[in-house]
Amino acid sequence: MMRTILRGVAAGALVALGLWTAPARAQDAPVPPQQVWSFDGPFGTFDMAAAQRGFQVYSQVCANCHSMDQLHYRDLSGIGLSAAQIKAIAAAVQVPVGVDDQGAPKLGPGTPASMFRAPFATVDAARNALGAAPPDLSVIVNAREYHANYIYGILTGFRDPPPGFKLQPGLYYNEYFPGHQIHMPQPLHGNDVTYADGTPARLGQEAHDVVTFLTWAANPEMVERKQIGVRVVLFLALMGGLTYAVKRRLWANVDH
Amino acid sequence: MAGLNKSSFTNPVVNWIDTRLPVFTMMQKEYGKFPTPKNFNYMWNFGALAMINLLIMIITGIFLAMNYQPNTQLAFNSVQHIMRDVNYGWLIRYVHQNGASMFFIVTYIHIFRGMYYGSYKAPRELLWMIGVVILLLMMATAFMGYVLPWGQMSYWGATVITNLFSAFPVVGQPIVTWLWGGFAVADPTLNRFFSLHYLLPFVLLGVVFLHVAALHVVGSNNPLGIDVKTPQDTVPFHPYYTVKDSVGICVFLLVFALLVFFMPNLLGDPNNFIPANPLQTPPDIVPEWYFLPFYAILRSVPNKLGGVCMMFGSILVLFVLPWLDTSPVRSARFRPVFRVLIWVWVASVIGLGMVGAHPPTGIWVVLGRVCTIYYFFHFLVLLPILGKMERTLPLPESISRPVISGNSGGGGGLPSGAAARPMEKA
Ligand code: HEM
Numbered sequence: 001m002m003r004t005i006l007r008g009v010a011a012g013a014l015v016a017l018g019l020w021t022a023p024a025r026a027q028d029a030p031v032p033p034q035q036v037w038s039f040d041g042p043f044g045t046f047d048m049a050a051a052q053r054g055f056q057v058y059s060q061v062c063a064n065c066h067s068m069d070q071l072h073y074r075d076l077s078g079i080g081l082s083a084a085q086i087k088a089i090a091a092a093v094q095v096p097v098g099v100d101d102q103g104a105p106k107l108g109p110g111t112p113a114s115m116f117r118a119p120f121a122t123v124d125a126a127r128n129a130l131g132a133a134p135p136d137l138s139v140i141v142n143a144r145e146y147h148a149n150y151i152y153g154i155l156t157g158f159r160d161p162p163p164g165f166k167l168q169p170g171l172y173y174n175e176y177f178p179g180h181q182i183h184m185p186q187p188l189h190g191n192d193v194t195y196a197d198g199t200p201a202r203l204g205q206e207a208h209d210v211v212t213f214l215t216w217a218a219n220p221e222m223v224e225r226k227q228i229g230v231r232v233v234l235f236l237a238l239m240g241g242l243t244y245a246v247k248r249r250l251w252a253n254v255d256h
Numbered sequence: 257m258a259g260l261n262k263s264s265f266t267n268p269v270v271n272w273i274d275t276r277l278p279v280f281t282m283m284q285k286e287y288g289k290f291p292t293p294k295n296f297n298y299m300w301n302f303g304a305l306a307m308i309n310l311l312i313m314i315i316t317g318i319f320l321a322m323n324y325q326p327n328t329q330l331a332f333n334s335v336q337h338i339m340r341d342v343n344y345g346w347l348i349r350y351v352h353q354n355g356a357s358m359f360f361i362v363t364y365i366h367i368f369r370g371m372y373y374g375s376y377k378a379p380r381e382l383l384w385m386i387g388v389v390i391l392l393l394m395m396a397t398a399f400m401g402y403v404l405p406w407g408q409m410s411y412w413g414a415t416v417i418t419n420l421f422s423a424f425p426v427v428g429q430p431i432v433t434w435l436w437g438g439f440a441v442a443d444p445t446l447n448r449f450f451s452l453h454y455l456l457p458f459v460l461l462g463v464v465f466l467h468v469a470a471l472h473v474v475g476s477n478n479p480l481g482i483d484v485k486t487p488q489d490t491v492p493f494h495p496y497y498t499v500k501d502s503v504g505i506c507v508f509l510l511v512f513a514l515l516v517f518f519m520p521n522l523l524g525d526p527n528n529f530i531p532a533n534p535l536q537t538p539p540d541i542v543p544e545w546y547f548l549p550f551y552a553i554l555r556s557v558p559n560k561l562g563g564v565c566m567m568f569g570s571i572l573v574l575f576v577l578p579w580l581d582t583s584p585v586r587s588a589r590f591r592p593v594f595r596v597l598i599w600v601w602v603a604s605v606i607g608l609g610m611v612g613a614h615p616p617t618g619i620w621v622v623l624g625r626v627c628t629i630y631y632f633f634h635f636l637v638l639l640p641i642l643g644k645m646e647r648t649l650p651l652p653e654s655i656s657r658p659v660i661s662g663n664s665g666g667g668g669g670l671p672s673g674a675a676a677r678p679m680e681k682a
Contacts, residue, residue, distance in 0.1 A: 042518050069333075142521060142526060143526050143529035147526075218529075225517055226518065228517060229513060229517025229518055232513045233510060236509050236513060239506050240506030251496065254491060256294045256295050
C-alpha cells in the first residue's frame with residue numbers, strides 16, 4: 001500500500017512540476033539578476049525606511065509620467081507614515097475635486113481619501129506626450145515576469161546601444177526590456193532626489209528604494225499575509241500530526 | 257405509503273425530527289455505519305477533498321461576488337478594491353484563485369485513482385460518467401471565472417476559446433456571436449459569464465450529490481479491485497474513514513495554505529495584472545496550467561476544426577472508457593502490462609502540459625503531436641486489445657485474505673479476532 005501512496009504522491013508532484021515548468025518566453029532580453037530584498041522569503045517584511053524613500057523617488061520622478069490609480073494617500077500608513085504626514089502630502093497636490101458652478105472640472109488640494117494624482121488626464125494624452133503610454137505602476141511588480149528584479153533591471157539597465165544596433169529615433173536602449181527599445185527616457189541617474197535621512201542617492205539606491213515601494217504598493221497585504229500564514233501552517237502541521245496519531249491508534253486493531 | 261420513521265435516536269428533539277424526516281437515520285446509514293472496504297489507501301481521500309474544495313469555492317465566491325462588478329470598465333479595479341479595501345478581501349480572493357488550482361490538482365488525482373484501480377468498470381460505469389460531467393462543469397466554471405478579473409489573459413483567453421466555435425462550418429460564427437452576446441468579447445460577455453460562473457457551481461453541487469448517491473448504491477471500489485464478500489472485508493465509515501479523511505484534509509489544507517499565504521501568484525500569469533486591452537495582444541496567450549494539456553492537443557492538430565474536435569474528444573473519450581477497457585480485472589495491481597502503460601499515458605499528459613506552456617515551434621510541435629497521438633492510442637487501441645491479450649495475475653480470494661495462500665502479512669491471515677472486531681460495532 002505504501003508503494004501506491006508513494007507513487008500517487010510522486011505522480012502528483014510530477015504533474016505539478018511538469019506543468020509549472022514556466023513557459024520559456026522566447027524573448028531576447030536576459031534574465032535580470034537576483035537582488036537582495038527585505039521582502040524575500042517566508043518571513044520577509046518591507047524595509048519601511050526604504051519604502052518611504054522609494055515613495056519620495058516615485059513622487060518626485062516617476063509621478064511626472066506614471067499614474068498609480070489603485071492607491072489613495074491614506075494607504076501610505078502602510079509604509080509607516082503618520083496621519084499628519086499623510087495629510088500634508090495629500091494637501092500638497094492638486095487633484096480633481098468635482099466641478100465648479102460653471103460645470104468645468106475643478107482642482108483642489110487633496111485629502112488622505114484622494115486617489116494618487118495622475119499626471120495625465122487620459123491614456124491618449126500620455127501617449128501623445130511620450131510616444132507610448134506609461135503603464136500604471138500600482139501592480140507593475142506583479143505584472144512582469146521576474147517582478148522586483150525586473151523593475152530594478154529596467155531602471156538600472158539603460159546603456160549605449162551595442163555597435164550595429166539600429167535604435168529607432170525617440171527610443172532608448174535598455175538591457176532588460178524585451179526588444180531592448182523602450183520609450184521611457186532613463187528616469188534615474190543618481191542624485192535625482194535628496195533623501196531626508198541622509199542616505200546617499202546613488203542610482204542603485206534610488207532604484208532599490210523605489211522598487212521596494214512599488215512592491216509594497218502591489219502587495220500591501222504581504223506582511224500580514226505571511227504572519228497569518230506562519231500561524232496557519234504551524235496549526236495545520238500540529239493538527240495533521242495529531243490526527244495522524246489518532247488514525248494510527250484507531251486503525252491499529254484493524255487487519256488491513 | 258406514508259408512515260412515521262422508527263427513529264433510534266434518543267435525544268428527544270433529534271428523535272422528533274427524525275421520526276418525521278429521517279435525515280439523521282440517513283446520515284447514520286450513509287456516513288456512520290456505511291460499510292466501507294477496509295483496505296483503502298490514501299488515494300481514496302481525494303473525493304472527500306474535492307467536496308471540501310467545492311464548498312470552499314462556493315463560500316469564497318459568494319463573498320467575492322458581494323464586491324465584484326461585472327462591467328468591463330469596473331471589473332479589474334473592483335478586484336483590486338477587494339484585495340486592498342475589503343476586510344480580508346485579499347485572503348478571500350487568494351483562496352478562491354488558488355482554490356481553483358487545488359480543485360484541479362485534487363480532481364485530476366481522483367480521476368487517476370479511478371483509472372489506476374479500474375473504478376470505472378461495472379457496476380460503476382454511471383458513477384464514472386457522472387464524474388466526467390463534473391469535470392466538464394468544473395472546466396466551464398473555471399474558464400468563465402478566469403475571465404471575471406478582466407486582465408489581459410482573461411480577455412484574450414476568452415477571445416481565443418470562444419472563437420474556437422467558429423471552426424464549425426455554417427453554425428460556427430452564429431454560435432460565437434450568440435456566446436458573446438454581440439460581435440466581440442465585451443460587456444454582455446462579461447455579464448453572462450459572471451451569471452453562469454455563479455450558477456454552475458450550484459449545478460455542480462447537484463451533480464456531485466448524484467455522484468455520491470450512485471456511489472452509495474454500488475459501493476466503493478478498493479485497491480485490490482475485487483468485490484466486498486463478507487462483513488470482515490469492511491469497516492464502518494465512521495470513525496475509520498472520517499478520521500483517515502481528516503488526515504488527508506489537514507495535508508490538503510497545509511499545501512493550500514502554503515500557496516495562499518506564501519506564493520499566491522505562483523500559478524497565475526503576470527499578464528493578468530494588466531487590465532484587458534482589446535488593442536494589444538499579449539506575446540503569447542496561455543491558459544491556466546490545468547488546461548494546458550488540452551490546449552496542447554488543440555494546437556497539435558494542423559486543422560482548426562480537427563483540433564477543436566480532438567480537444568473535446570480527449571475528454572469525451574472518458575465517457576466510453578468503461579467500454580473501451582475490455583479487461584475484466586479492475587485493479588492495475590493484477591495487470592502487469594496495463595500497470596506500465598497507465599504511466600506511459602500519464603507521461604503523455606504531462607508532456608502535453610509542457611507543450612501547452614510553450615509557443616508551438618520546433619521540438620514542441622513534434623512532441624505535441626506524438627503525445628496527442630499516444631493519448632488517443634492508449635484509449636482507442638491499447639485498452640481494447642490489452643483486455644483480450646493481457647495475462648493478469650491471480651486475484652485474491654477476498655479483501656480479508658489478500659493472498660490466496662492465506663498469508664495476509666502482519667495479521668497472519670486470520671479473519672477472526674482483531675480483524676473482525678470493528679465490524680461487530682456495525
Ligand atoms: C466550482 C467552483 C468554482 C471554480 C472552479 C471557480 C473558479 C474561479 C477562477 C479560476 C476565478 C479567477 C480567479 C482570478 O484569477 O482572480 C474566479 C473568479 C471569481 N469567482 Fe469563482 N469559481 C468557483 C465558484 C464560484 C462561486 C460559487 C462564486 C459566487 C458565488 C464565484 C465568484 C467569483 C467571482 C466574483 C470572481 C471574480 C473575482 C476574482 O477574480 O477574484 N466563484 N473563479
